[in-house]
Amino acid sequence: MSQQRHGSTPGQSPGGRSGAVAAFPDLPEATIARLPEYLRALHNLDDGSDTISSEALATAAGVNSAKLRKDLSHLGSYGTRGVGYDVALLTEQIEYVLGLDQRRAVCLVGVGNLGHALAGYDGFASRGFRIVALFDADPARVGERIDGLTVRHIDELLQVAAEEPIAIGVIATPAGAAQSVADALVAAGVTSILNFAPCVLAVPPGVDVRKVDLAIELQILSFHEHRKASLTALPGGRAAAGKEAVGS
Amino acid sequence: MSQQRHGSTPGQSPGGRSGAVAAFPDLPEATIARLPEYLRALHNLDDGSDTISSEALATAAGVNSAKLRKDLSHLGSYGTRGVGYDVALLTEQIEYVLGLDQRRAVCLVGVGNLGHALAGYDGFASRGFRIVALFDADPARVGERIDGLTVRHIDELLQVAAEEPIAIGVIATPAGAAQSVADALVAAGVTSILNFAPCVLAVPPGVDVRKVDLAIELQILSFHEHRKASLTALPGGRAAAGKEAVGS
DNA sequence: CGCGATTTGTGCACGTCTTCACAAGCGCCT
DNA sequence: AGGCGCTTGTGAAGACGTGCACAAATCGCG
Numbered sequence: 001m002s003q004q005r006h007g008s009t010p011g012q013s014p015g016g017r018s019g020a021v022a023a024f025p026d027l028p029e030a031t032i033a034r035l036p037e038y039l040r041a042l043h044n045l046d047d048g049s050d051t052i053s054s055e056a057l058a059t060a061a062g063v064n065s066a067k068l069r070k071d072l073s074h075l076g077s078y079g080t081r082g083v084g085y086d087v088a089l090l091t092e093q094i095e096y097v098l099g100l101d102q103r104r105a106v107c108l109v110g111v112g113n114l115g116h117a118l119a120g121y122d123g124f125a126s127r128g129f130r131i132v133a134l135f136d137a138d139p140a141r142v143g144e145r146i147d148g149l150t151v152r153h154i155d156e157l158l159q160v161a162a163e164e165p166i167a168i169g170v171i172a173t174p175a176g177a178a179q180s181v182a183d184a185l186v187a188a189g190v191t192s193i194l195n196f197a198p199c200v201l202a203v204p205p206g207v208d209v210r211k212v213d214l215a216i217e218l219q220i221l222s223f224h225e226h227r228k229a230s231l232t233a234l235p236g237g238r239a240a241a242g243k244e245a246v247g248s
Numbered sequence: 249m250s251q252q253r254h255g256s257t258p259g260q261s262p263g264g265r266s267g268a269v270a271a272f273p274d275l276p277e278a279t280i281a282r283l284p285e286y287l288r289a290l291h292n293l294d295d296g297s298d299t300i301s302s303e304a305l306a307t308a309a310g311v312n313s314a315k316l317r318k319d320l321s322h323l324g325s326y327g328t329r330g331v332g333y334d335v336a337l338l339t340e341q342i343e344y345v346l347g348l349d350q351r352r353a354v355c356l357v358g359v360g361n362l363g364h365a366l367a368g369y370d371g372f373a374s375r376g377f378r379i380v381a382l383f384d385a386d387p388a389r390v391g392e393r394i395d396g397l398t399v400r401h402i403d404e405l406l407q408v409a410a411e412e413p414i415a416i417g418v419i420a421t422p423a424g425a426a427q428s429v430a431d432a433l434v435a436a437g438v439t440s441i442l443n444f445a446p447c448v449l450a451v452p453p454g455v456d457v458r459k460v461d462l463a464i465e466l467q468i469l470s471f472h473e474h475r476k477a478s479l480t481a482l483p484g485g486r487a488a489a490g491k492e493a494v495g496s
Numbered sequence: 497c498g499c500g501a502t503t504t505g506t507g508c509a510c511g512t513c514t515t516c517a518c519a520a521g522c523g524c525c526t
Numbered sequence: 527a528g529g530c531g532c533t534t535g536t537g538a539a540g541a542c543g544t545g546c547a548c549a550a551a552t553c554g555c556g
Contacts, residue, residue, distance in 0.1 A: 033468055039467070040463075066506095066546070067543090070506075072505095077504085081505080081551040081552050082501080083552065098470050099477075104473060114365040126463075127467065129470075167473050168469055191476060198371065199292075206476070208469055210468060210469060212465060215284065216284040218416065221416055221441075222346050224440060225352060226346065230272055301534090303533085312515070315513090318515095328534075329532080329535080330522035330524090503550105504550085507546105512542080512544095513540105518536090519537100520536100522534095524529105
């Protein structure tokens with residue numbers, strides 16, 4: 001939420017979406033955001049069963065079962081009434097919709113503290129992505145080898161992208177550098193950006209930006225702390241309640 | 249969004265909120281999530297002006313100006329018609345609502361790759377938080393000094409929390425350890441958790457959890473890539489459009 | 497074959513969020 | 527003092543997301 005969605009200005013095409021090729025059932029954005037969670041829950045299943053009910057999967061993913069069913073129904077019903085969902089089939093279907101079978105190329109810009117951590121994150125490979133290049137603007141960092149990849153100078157981005165198209169760019173630079181890095185990524189053909197820098201990025205239509213900001217998350221939590229504290233002692237203090245088991 | 253909100257089950261207090269102490273104007277959750285963004289935009293202003301219009305601030309924060317005005321109106325109108333908002337006053341007001349003047353204590357559990365990066369992140373201090381302790385379960389890591397703090401064993405958590413109340417805990421452990429760490433944090437009196445581990449946490453009512461998951465963000469971007477790719481060549485390919493200037 | 501248990505898929509109602517459009521208020525200039 | 531331009535604050539409408547509750551579909555068993 002609250003992100004720059006995808007750049008295309010809506011309500012522009014004169015003829016509406018008449019003969020259009022909206023090749024994808026337009027999934028609600030909220031549904032899309034939950035699909036990866038379902039996928040993770042599916043991967044974490046270790047009971048031998050071939051099928052899983054919406055109730056069980058919903059619990060594992062931390063959502064309401066009705067919501068889960070509605071989400072899955074949007075991508076065309078792969079469940080069997082009275083039985084549940086075929087785990088293998090559902091997994092494959094979600095991965096297809098998310099385009100994870102393509103193993104998209106990702107590049108990471110900014111190999112500082114955070115960049116190092118991201119480069120070493122094994123969630124990339126295990127979730128269907130390939131880090132193909134690391135960049136930094138600091139000459140002192142260029143040449144360093146991290147996790148099998150050599151850090152290259154940001155000026156080489158265009159050249160690297162020419163050899164192999166890069167779909168997704170991750171920005172882990174200071175805020176001051178983020179916009180120019182974003183511009184460079186766009187110029188190199190990147191059409192999706194994950195931005196860890198605490199600033200707003202301007203990008204042309206058609207480029208998606210998602211933002212992750214630690215400070216914002218903390219401040220939201222801080223608000224709830226503040227609110228809780230101001231509610232002083234309210235009586236009905238029931239102790240710990242449900243504690244749904246969730247596989248690791 | 250799509251988070252476990254705050255644990256308290258709604259619609260429980262029998263008498264409604266009659267004589268209640270809902271000490272806080274219930275701000276919409278969506279508004280709260282944007283306040284930190286406004287705050288950052290305010291801090292980044294470097295023109296000497298004492299006031300700023302909703303239009304200008306909205307642009308700097310990357311949102312619609314009507315939305316910004318409505319958000320700010322929820323916290324009680326600190327603008328002057330025909331002029332704009334008093335920068336200093338507005339900043340102070342937002343910081344108060346978010347409870348940032350309290351400089352809440354934060355502890356970080358899990359000093360691996362990501363944990364190191366987080367511990368070194370200066371956004372903590374600069375945004376009104378104090379990291380007061382680092383924990384890890386690995387004895388090999390205990391004792392290490394990071395950024396002026398010594399890593400302690402997770403078993404000391406209760407003891408440390410007894411000395412100084414800790415409001416917020418950050419989990420940067422592998423998924424397998426996250427739930428037990430969350431339990432320990434809750435037992436130590438932590439009431440807000442920021443979870444970087446890719447798993448669902450179960451917590452008692454009254455405890456807030458927010459989750460940040462890199463892999464999920466990438467998968468959402470991947471979906472949009474997939475969709476864009478499937479829309480093949482659609483004709484009206486207008487080039488780069490607006491590029492709102494955003495201070496660093 | 498028929499029945500009951502189970503589970504999906506979905507119509508509907510409700511609450512939340514967004515956006516437009518405009519009245520109300522403020523300051524400045526004449 | 528009066529008028530004008532600018533900007534806030536907000537009513538209303540619409541889009542979106544959520545969750546209940548139930549009909550429809552499937553399996554297993556006698």
